[in-house]
Amino acid sequence: MGQLARHTDHTTCYTWFVTEPIAIHDFFEYYTNYIVSGIDSLMQSDVPRYFTQLGLEMAIDPWISPEMLETFVAPNDTRINAQVHKYCGKIRHHCHGNVIDYLETFSSMGIDGIEPLEGPARANVDLNRAKELVETECCCAEIFPHRISKQLIRMRPY
16 A cells, blocks of 8 residues: 555545545555565575564544445455465554555554554554553554564564
8 A cells, every 4th residue: 555655746646535435445456466476485485584564544534434445455464464374474553644444454454563552642542552452463663663572572473
């Protein structure tokens, strides 16, 4: 999602979700296949299996609707996350914004950790509520990403 939104102006990018849904699906499928293939190649080496992704804040309100997240983004990110998990890896998302209503969807996509979870006045996340929603599946952190790596080791045994 982030690659698409960053390589065009936002108006054009998000208009395509409505006017060119087949092209958006095709783009995400192509890009996801490329990433999954890359994960397979990368995992043949001795690289650490902890990954960070960016850009989910571009896949929430006000940019796209929850339905569009489920249609366009979630299936592809779920597939990427599953590929990382296939190799016993962990994946953390860096995502700003009003994400409290999206945490369960993010967790169901296989994200092992998410940060920063920003409270008022920056966003709408109450860290205690976030932990109630997803802590057994997803590590939640405020703005201390260096602390999350140790917590991820204990999450989601594969």
